[in-house]
Amino acid sequence: MAAEAEAKLNTISPTVALPAEKARAKALEFDRIADEVFAPIYLPIARRLLELAGISRGRCVDLGCGGGHLGLALAELVTNEITLLDSNPYALELAARRIKEADRERIATLCADVHAMPIAEASAGLVVSRGAMWFWDKEQSLTEIRRILAPGGVAVLGGGYGSPALKTEIYRVMSERNGDDFGARQQKTTQDSLPEDYAPVAQSLGFAEVRVVHDDTGDWLLLRKAAVSGVPL
Ligand SMILES: C[S@@+](CC[C@H](N)C(=O)[O-])C[C@H]1O[C@@H](n2cnc3c(N)ncnc32)[C@H](O)[C@@H]1O
Numbered sequence: 716m717a718a719e720a721e722a723k724l725n726t727i728s729p730t731v732a733l734p735a736e737k738a739r740a741k742a743l744e745f746d747r748i749a750d751e752v753f754a755p756i757y758l759p760i761a762r763r764l765l766e767l768a769g770i771s772r773g774r775c776v777d778l779g780c781g782g783g784h785l786g787l788a789l790a791e792l793v794t795n796e797i798t799l800l801d802s803n804p805y806a807l808e809l810a811a812r813r814i815k816e817a818d819r820e821r822i823a824t825l826c827a828d829v830h831a832m833p834i835a836e837a838s839a840g841l842v843v844s845r846g847a848m849w850f851w852d853k854e855q856s857l858t859e860i861r862r863i864l865a866p867g868g869v870a871v872l873g874g875g876y877g878s879p880a881l882k883t884e885i886y887r888v889m890s891e892r893n894g895d896d897f898g899a900r901q902q903k904t905t906q907d908s909l910p911e912d913y914a915p916v917a918q919s920l921g922f923a924e925v926r927v928v929h930d931d932t933g934d935w936l937l938l939r940k941a942a943v944s945g946v947p948l
Contacts, residue, residue, distance in 0.1 A: 775798070796821045799824045807826050857913065871936070878932065879931055910927045923942075
């Protein structure tokens with residue numbers, strides 16, 4: 716399986732491809748954090764993203780899915796087919812293992828770069844992403860998201876920790892684990908790539924609705940593609 720993962724890594728654009736050892740270490744490191752510290756955030760976030768989107772029809776795609784925690788939480792709430800996309804094949808190996816353990820046949824993994832997704836035009840009803848947009852080129856990623864969204868489809872992208880209490884606890888635990896100020900580290904990572912930084916780019920690309928939402932669960936950018944009258948989602 717590792718050889719397969721390495722072969723996939725070599726097909727990904729050099730902008731996201733990492734040396735295999737580094738990619739494996741990154742995937743394992745984040746996965747441990749997601750499992751040991753972030754675990755309780757995914758269900759409230761999944762619930763809120765569905766509520767914000769206001770739709771649950773069509774294929775759902777999670778961009779930068781990591782080990783698949785958000786996708787699995789979504790699968791508890793909706794019956795849609797779900798695609799978990801990430802450019803790190805080692806993260807997808809972990810996601811695939813979780814999908815198998817949870818016996819969720821309607822969740823598939825896809826190793827791809829968000830800037831050039833091998834996903835058909837107008838094929839996704841819902842696109843979600845948590846904790847990944849800080850790593851993307853705004854115009855390229857939003858152009859791709861708009862392309863894959865079906866008419867009337869919605870994307871909700873951003874980051875957060877599910878509730879103020881969870882956020883406080885996670886910042887405390889992560890600061891202790893890393894021996895630094897997790898809030899300051901996060902601020903540095905997300906600088907210039909927050910939902911409000913993406914919003915003007917989304918406006919210029921012609922989304923029918925562009926909305927920045929700051930709420931108890933996190934900070935989100937909601938994007939709706941114009942519906943074409945008479946064409947169902
Ligand atoms: C911090 S992790 C978040 C994982 C997951 N969304 C979560 O909240 O548990 C960010 C993920 O985005 C992925 N990623 C970053 N840039 C990407 C790109 N251009 N295309 C696809 N995935 C990307 C990384 O490989 C990583 O797995």
